[in-house]
Amino acid sequence: MTRGRLAGRPVAAVGVGFSEVARRSNRPLGSLAVQACTRAVEDAGLSVDDIDGLSNYPNASRMGAGDVDGLDTVGVNFIAQAFNLRNLRWSTSITQGTVTASAVEAVYAVAAGACDYALVWRGMHNPANFGQPDLRATGDRPEFNYPYGDIHNVMRFSFPYSRYMAKYGATREDMATLIAKIRLSASVNEEAVFYRQPITREDYFGGKMIAEPLSRLDCDMPVDGCAAVVFTTAERARDLRRKPAHVSGAASLGLNYSTTPAFLLEEFQAGAAQLAKALWSSCGLSACDIDQANVYDGFSYFIYLYLEALGFCGEGEAASILGGRTAASDLPPFNTNGGALGMGRLHGSPQMIEAIKQIQGRALDQVPGAEVTLAQTGGPTTGNGALVFTSEPL
Amino acid sequence: MSSSYRSGTPGNEAASAPVRPRPTPTLRTKGFWDAARRGELAIQRCSACQRFFHPPAPICMRCHGEDLGFERVSGEGTIHSFSIMRGSPPPGFESATPYAVLAVELDEQPGLVVMGNLVGVPPEFAQVGRRVRVVFQTLDDSFVLPMFEFIADESGKV
Numbered sequence: 079m080t081r082g083r084l085a086g087r088p089v090a091a092v093g094v095g096f097s098e099v100a101r102r103s104n105r106p107l108g109s110l111a112v113q114a115c116t117r118a119v120e121d122a123g124l125s126v127d128d129i130d131g132l133s134n135y136p137n138a139s140r141m142g143a144g145d146v147d148g149l150d151t152v153g154v155n156f157i158a159q160a161f162n163l164r165n166l167r168w169s170t171s172i173t174q175g176t177v178t179a180s181a182v183e184a185v186y187a188v189a190a191g192a193c194d195y196a197l198v199w200r201g202m203h204n205p206a207n208f209g210q211p212d213l214r215a216t217g218d219r220p221e222f223n224y225p226y227g228d229i230h231n232v233m234r235f236s237f238p239y240s241r242y243m244a245k246y247g248a249t250r251e252d253m254a255t256l257i258a259k260i261r262l263s264a265s266v267n268e269e270a271v272f273y274r275q276p277i278t279r280e281d282y283f284g285g286k287m288i289a290e291p292l293s294r295l296d297c298d299m300p301v302d303g304c305a306a307v308v309f310t311t312a313e314r315a316r317d318l319r320r321k322p323a324h325v326s327g328a329a330s331l332g333l334n335y336s337t338t339p340a341f342l343l344e345e346f347q348a349g350a351a352q353l354a355k356a357l358w359s360s361c362g363l364s365a366c367d368i369d370q371a372n373v374y375d376g377f378s379y380f381i382y383l384y385l386e387a388l389g390f391c392g393e394g395e396a397a398s399i400l401g402g403r404t405a406a407s408d409l410p411p412f413n414t415n416g417g418a419l420g421m422g423r424l425h426g427s428p429q430m431i432e433a434i435k436q437i438q439g440r441a442l443d444q445v446p447g448a449e450v451t452l453a454q455t456g457g458p459t460t461g462n463g464a465l466v467f468t469s470e471p472l
Numbered sequence: 473m474s475s476s477y478r479s480g481t482p483g484n485e486a487a488s489a490p491v492r493p494r495p496t497p498t499l500r501t502k503g504f505w506d507a508a509r510r511g512e513l514a515i516q517r518c519s520a521c522q523r524f525f526h527p528p529a530p531i532c533m534r535c536h537g538e539d540l541g542f543e544r545v546s547g548e549g550t551i552h553s554f555s556i557m558r559g560s561p562p563p564g565f566e567s568a569t570p571y572a573v574l575a576v577e578l579d580e581q582p583g584l585v586v587m588g589n590l591v592g593v594p595p596e597f598a599q600v601g602r603r604v605r606v607v608f609q610t611l612d613d614s615f616v617l618p619m620f621e622f623i624a625d626e627s628g629k630v
């Protein structure tokens with residue numbers, strides 16, 4: 079394979095920050111976003127006036143949400159105003175792909191010279207009244223699904239998992255083992271919503287079943303919180319406070335090639351595979367080069383789909399490997415901070431920040447000598463993104 | 473017998489039936505619902521290349537043809553995947569929970585999927601790969617929804 083390389087100026091992540099994260103915070107989301115962004119900028123050793131680029135995925139965190147910038151969502155306008163960022167030269171808001179895809183935009187902008195210091199963040203709001211859908215059955219999905227009670231997102235996303243289980247013999251026992259491991263990682267992570275709350279496999283079996291086969295413990299916990307990352311050129315990164323996490327690979331995809339009233343497993347697998355192919359060709363690397371991986375876990379079985387698609391194991395093998403029924407061959411440590419299932423529903427921010435911290439050598443569960451890490455987030459056909467970070471520029 | 477079993481029986485919905493959101497058919501989707509009212513499952517099909525689409529597409533996504541009509545299909549297919557609502561029913565479905573929603577892959581074309589509740593058997597009978605056929609359920613306002621029931625095997629067992 080020809081070694082690919084991202085065009086333009088080499089780019090690195092230089093600062094990260096989480097706000098305080100809670101299931102329900104009494105602080106406005108805008109305040110949490112200011113906290114996360116301030117922490118990321120200070121972590122890099124910069125001042126907010128240095129920020130000249132903004133990239134964000136502002137979509138409301140749940141169905142039924144309002145759209146007040148700074149309360150329900152936090153978009154580029156709110157951040158530009160709140161920090162009075164008069165030095166901005168570039169900004170964008172993407173409509174799908176979550177935080178990693180918006181980070182990919184920031185990387186391209188810095189690489190192209192559109193800005194020098196790009197700030198990326200993801201704010202998620204979780205008030206009690208969210209999650210109630212508009213029940214008027216208009217528009218394709220409501221029209222062909224809502225009359226049958228196929229309304230909530232958990233049910234919507236459970237279809238591919240029921241097929242995965244049937245097709246590959248995956249069991250709830252397999253998932254219990256994986257979830258217990260993830261919650262153990264989160265239990266020692268002070269930034270996790272499930273800090274000090276490990277669970278056992280038995281707890282998983284006892285968890286509330288929402289839409290079979292997805293139980294509450296298969297879903298990331300909705301939270302109020304925000305996370306932020308700063309990107310700059312590799313050259314500028316040399317003089318900053320933190321060790322640079324060089325961006326060596328990037329891809330942003332997650333398109334839907336087949337409009338169907340249900341998400342289909344095979345379409346999910348194709349979507350994940352397309353992202354993987356684009357990511358690996360952007361850097362000339364493959365799964366065997368990765369020292370530590372972070373894959374999206376908004377729903378638990380996404381971990382299976384992405385580990386398989388990225389080439390860490392074969393199709394249909396992840397459940398039996400992670401369930402301990404088959405020996406893992408080349409699986410690197412992954413989602414070591416607890417991911418979104420452990421840290422809370424911050425839409426892939428846990429994945430991206432852990433991949434950066436592992437390169438910087440300051441992760442909580444540090445993988446010794448981690449030189450190449452991966453962050454991947456988003457739904458297979460609902461917008462996704464991925465980044466490869468390296469300790470040295472490729 | 474669970475309420476979902478009762479409410480799932482083809483015909484008119486029982487008094488304890490869920491309060492189902494009603495589709496608002498558009499010019500593009502009307503053919504599907506009009507056919508259901510006649511007791512037929514009809515799927516949008518491109519007259520040029522014969523490709524089926526569900527939900528109905530704006531144009532043929534394969535040959536870009538604009539002549540798209542609705543054609544009656546067998547109504548038989550296989551459970552591609554399913555979900556059983558248990559712990560968190562949406563508004564209006566509390567009394568009908570648990571209930572199974574099926575993604576049924578119709579025999580006419582691989583990947584051609586139609587949704588429906590599983591009727592006639594308890595929801596936990598849902599199984600990927602099981603053969604099903606369409607049945608029609610009339611709501612209290614006369615709106616007709618396609619549903620799916622098991623096709624009996626050779627011995628007549630469902």
Ligand SMILES: [Zn+2]
Nearest residue numbers: 518521532535
């Ligand atoms: Zn056609």
